[in-house]
Amino acid sequence: DIQMTQSPSSLSASVGDRVTITCRASQSISIYLNWYQHKPGKAPKLLIYGASTLQSGVPSRFSGSGSGTDFTLAISSLQPEDFATYYCQQSYSTPWPFGQGTKVEIK
Amino acid sequence: QVQLQESGPGLVKPSETLSLTCSVSGGSVSSVSYYWSWIRKPPGKGLEWIGHIFYTGTTNYNPSLKSRVTISLDTSKNQFSLNLTSVTAADTALYYCAREFRRGTFDYWGQGTLGTVSS
Numbered sequence: 001d002i003q004m005t006q007s008p009s010s011l012s013a014s015v016g017d018r019v020t021i022t023c024r025a026s027q028s029i030s031i032y033l034n035w036y037q038h039k040p041g042k043a044p045k046l047l048i049y050g051a052s053t054l055q056s057g058v059p060s061r062f063s064g065s066g067s068g069t070d071f072t073l074a075i076s077s078l079q080p081e082d083f084a085t086y087y088c089q090q091s092y093s094t095p096w097p098f099g100q101g102t103k104v105e106i107k
Numbered sequence: 108q109v110q111l112q113e114s115g116p117g118l119v120k121p122s123e124t125l126s127l128t129c130s131v132s133g134g135s136v137s138s139v140s141y142y143w144s145w146i147r148k149p150p151g152k153g154l155e156w157i158g159h160i161f162y163t164g165t166t167n168y169n170p171s172l173k174s175r176v177t178i179s180l181d182t183s184k185n186q187f188s189l190n191l192t193s194v195t196a197a198d199t200a201l202y203y204c205a206r207e208f209r210r211g212t213f214d215y216w217g218q219g220t221l222g223t224v225s226s
Contacts, residue, residue, distance in 0.1 A: 034212050043111075043216035044154075044203070055214065087154060091211030095169040098154040 002026050002090055006099035012107040019075040021102045023088035028068045032092035035064055035073045038101075039084045048073065049091075078104070109134040111204050111217035118223050125191040125222050129204030130184070134215075137162045137182045142207035145178060145189045147200040148219075155200075159207055160187055194224045 003026040013019050023033065031051035038044040046055045048064035051071060061076040075082055083106055088099040115127035129143070136143055144159040158168035160178045168176045177190040191198060202222050205213040 032211070036213075041218070043218045044205075044213075045216075046212070046214050049209070049212045089154070089211075091209070094156070094167060094211070095171070096156045096211040098156075100153045 001095065001097060002029060002093060004088055004090055004097050004099040006086075006088055006102050008102060009100065010103040010105060012105050013078050014107045015078055015080055017078045017107075019078050019082075019104060021073045021086055021088075021104075023066075023071045023073070023099050025069045025071075025090055025092075029090045029092035031067050032090055033064070033066065033071045034089045034091055035062075036087045036089065036098075037082075037084045038087060044087070047086075075104075109206060109215045111206065111215055113202060113204050113217045113220035115202075115220060115222070117221055118225060119194055120226050121195055121224055122193055125189070125194050125198060125202075125224070127189045127202055127204075127220060127222065128186050129188070129217060130186050131206075132185070134206070135182075136180055136185050136187055140208070143178075143180070143187045144205045144207050144213060146203045146205055146213070146216075147222075148203070149197070149200040156211075157189065157191075157202075196224050198222065199224045 005024045033051045035048040036044045052064045085101045085103045110132045112130045119125045142159040145157040175192045201219040203219045204217045206215040208214040
């Protein structure tokens with residue numbers, strides 16, 4: 001199976017900061033990479049699919065980039081509602097594993 | 108707006124079967140455009156895809172769970188269900204149902220239901 005590794009596992013940041021999260025696949029997955037935001041007690045939310053396509057309704061401060069094995073999620077200016085856990089997930093081959101998550105906390 | 112809601116017993120004994128149902132509103136499980144998936148998150152661990160079903164009844168399961176999982180569809184009730192047999196404490200998790208709008212990509216999720224395995 002393809003393994004997905006996210007870094008960092010957690011980070012502290014302030015409102016207004018630029019934040020980047022990295023996801024690495026154990027083998028090439030082209031651009032079959034998705035990003036989700038998850039808040040406790042809520043449904044996970046799809047932010048980006050196909051490595052860089054913003055899901056409808058997602059603010060433009062979120063962006064995704066990368067291809068092959070290395071991918072990045074960027075938040076250009078962190079807002080209070082962005083404090084959450086973020087997961088990458090490959091949709092190249094089943095069983096479509098997720099990364100272990102990156103928790104974004106308030107500094 | 109598509110909404111998904113999981114339901115089922117929260118507590119199951121070891122070796123028994125965990126049965127959960129996902130009720131879909133604002134969309135149809137009979138749609139030719141989507142698969143319907145189950146995903147879980149054990150405490151302190153990451154998300155794990157369990158399997159999915161298409162309106163034809165075609166299923167695909169995570170190999171790590173394949174021998175114990177069955178996903179089924181009830182089009183009359185616009186629901187789909189998960190059965191996980193021979194459960195152990197390792198199956199304790201938040202269980203989510205989700206719509207798969209493109210291959211392996213989940214655009215709508217339920218809020219999750221806790222499935223606890225304990226005697």
